[in-house]
Amino acid sequence: MIPTLEWTSEGVRFLDQTRLPLEETYVLATSYQQVADVITTMVVRGAPAIGVSAAMGVALGVERSRAATLAELKPEFETICDTLAATRPTAVNLFWAIARMRERFTKLAAQLEMTVKGVAAGLIEEARLMYDEDIAACRTLGANGAELMPEAGGVLTHCNAGALATCGYGTALGVIRAAVEQGHSLHVYADETRPFLQGARLTAWELMHDGIPTTVLCDNMAASLMRQGKIKAVVVGADRIAANGDVANKIGTYGVAVLAKEHGIPFYVAAPWSTIDLATAHGDDIPIEQRAAIEVTHHAGKQLTPHNVGIENPAFDVTPAKYVTAIITERGVLRAPYPESLSELENAAVQA
Ligand SMILES: CSC[C@@H](O)[C@@H](O)C(=O)COP(=O)(O)O
Numbered sequence: 286m287i288p289t290l291e292w293t294s295e296g297v298r299f300l301d302q303t304r305l306p307l308e309e310t311y312v313l314a315t316s317y318q319q320v321a322d323v324i325t326t327m328v329v330r331g332a333p334a335i336g337v338s339a340a341m342g343v344a345l346g347v348e349r350s351r352a353a354t355l356a357e358l359k360p361e362f363e364t365i366c367d368t369l370a371a372t373r374p375t376a377v378n379l380f381w382a383i384a385r386m387r388e389r390f391t392k393l394a395a396q397l398e399m400t401v402k403g404v405a406a407g408l409i410e411e412a413r414l415m416y417d418e419d420i421a422a423c424r425t426l427g428a429n430g431a432e433l434m435p436e437a438g439g440v441l442t443h444c445n446a447g448a449l450a451t452c453g454y455g456t457a458l459g460v461i462r463a464a465v466e467q468g469h470s471l472h473v474y475a476d477e478t479r480p481f482l483q484g485a486r487l488t489a490w491e492l493m494h495d496g497i498p499t500t501v502l503c504d505n506m507a508a509s510l511m512r513q514g515k516i517k518a519v520v521v522g523a524d525r526i527a528a529n530g531d532v533a534n535k536i537g538t539y540g541v542a543v544l545a546k547e548h549g550i551p552f553y554v555a556a557p558w559s560t561i562d563l564a565t566a567h568g569d570d571i572p573i574e575q576r577a578a579i580e581v582t583h584h585a586g587k588q589l590t591p592h593n594v595g596i597e598n599p600a601f602d603v604t605p606a607k608y609v610t611a612i613i614t615e616r617g618v619l620r621a622p623y624p625e626s627l628s629e630l631e632n633a634a635v636q637a
Contacts, residue, residue, distance in 0.1 A: 287448040287491055289334055290341070292413055297341045299329045302449055306490035317346030317365045324372040324379075327481065331450020332524045332560055333419050336378030339369040340412040343386040348405040355394050358401050362390055374572040375533055375601045377525040377562040386411060419452040422557040422615040427459030430520070430555050430613035434464035434471060438517035441474045441507060441545075444535035445487035446522025446555065456522040456555040458491065460613060465497055472498045474516060478535060479504055480580040480598065504537050511548040519545045523556040523612075530606030530623025531568025536599055542608035551610040558614050558634075561627065568603035576600045 288311075291298045296315035303326065304310050312328050314320045320342030323329055329338050346365035352358035366383050373379060386408060393399055393407040434440060440461060444450075447458030454462060465471055473492055478484035485501050492499040502510065510516055519541055525533040532538070532554050545552040565571055578596035582588060590596070612619040612626075616634060619626040 286453050287494065289449050289452060290329055290338055290416075292341055292344075292409065292416070297323075297338065297345055299323050299338070300449070301328050302330060302487060303328055305449075306486050314342070314345070316349060317342045317368060320345060321368050321372050324369070330483070331445060331447075332376035332378040332522065333423075333451040333456070333557055334449070335373060335376050336382035336559060337412065337415050337419055337452050339372070339379050340382040340386050340415050342369045343383065344405070344408040344412040347390075347401075347408050350401060350405070352401050355399065355401065355404065358404065359394070373574055375524045375574045376560075377565075378557075378559045381559045382415060385415065416452045419557065419559075420454055422559075423451050423454035423456060423459040424463075425615040426456060426555055426557060426613050427454060427463035429615070429618055430460030430553065431463035431467050431469070433518070433551070433553060433611065433613070433618070434460065434469050434520075435517040437470040439472050439474050439510070439515045441476065441510070441516045441519045441541065442488060443476045443484065443519075443521050443538050443541050444478045445483040445491070447488055447491045449487050449491055450522060451557075455491075456557065456613075457520040457553075458488065460520050460553070460555045461492075461497065462495065472500065474507075474510060475499055475501050476504050476507060476537065476541070477501055478537060480584075483535065504540075507541055508544050511544055511550060516545075516548075516550055518551050518553065520553040520555055520613075523554050523560050524601055525565065525571050526554070526556060526561045526612065527565045527568045527571060528563045528624055528627060529567055530609060530612065530619075530621065530627070531571070532604045532606070532609060532612075533568060533571045533573070533601045534604065536602050539602040539604045539608075542604040546608050552604075552608055553611050553613055554604075554609055555613040558616055558630075561614070563627065563631065568605060571601075571603060573602070574600040
């Protein structure tokens, strides 16, 4: 399995995604501030992986705390959560994970004779559980989505929604993996995904690791390939899905969705339930991260653009629900109208 992130007795270990595909190196974070830094600098990235990393960061912060009493620990716990919540704004999994750690903290702290050590042990257990649940969710949603994949032919994906973006197996790439395991003969077309190149560097690396046939294309080539009939389906991940079914994902996803509709190609979004944000009514309300201009102006340390030219670098865009053929989750496959479909599965889970 691809070791995206891991809780160890020394700290949280991350496969450094900024150095892939040419170097497989690891970063060991031994403080919550280091975990926050690893998320901000995209050593680890991808919505589900960010969420579990933050949960592990919270657990690490409490484990390493010097607080002698719960009263001393409480304000420190707030600082830890706030620091990790300030890393990246778009992926809702980050806030979902921190909220879950807060809930566990409150329950632990309310127990009679609870100690700081006891709280730390409980939070470590919670973060590790979230890690296991993430892999299980990816496997289940992968199986749910496999039957939507063509028996054979090209499938386009954008960014990296694979094992590297989760604790393992992946969401969009989980669907592709499951379909291949079931005997579908797929060829993956990976958009390079400017400016951070998650497709060219990460999706290509992890699919080749698994022996799945893969071709990288520049982002501006997708339309032409669709017109030639090479793409039978599109499957992407998501950073946040609003209650109306609008999907925030890596910048460029919206363009791919519009192209898919024009060419009559199904456009699927694969995401765990932790990516669904029922508290956000509409995609326009999703905060979009603006990243540093240097990601666009430079490549591998070399300047590409003239000095002082204006630069746009939104890291995500919103694809309106009308372009989404289906949303594949571990709870089932959702179809329009999404508000009804989402609340049906939400209510079913509450009753279960
Ligand atoms: C399963 S990951 C889904 C998304 O998080 C992914 O497609 C994406 O947009 C990642 O963005 P990134 O900026 O690399 O964190």
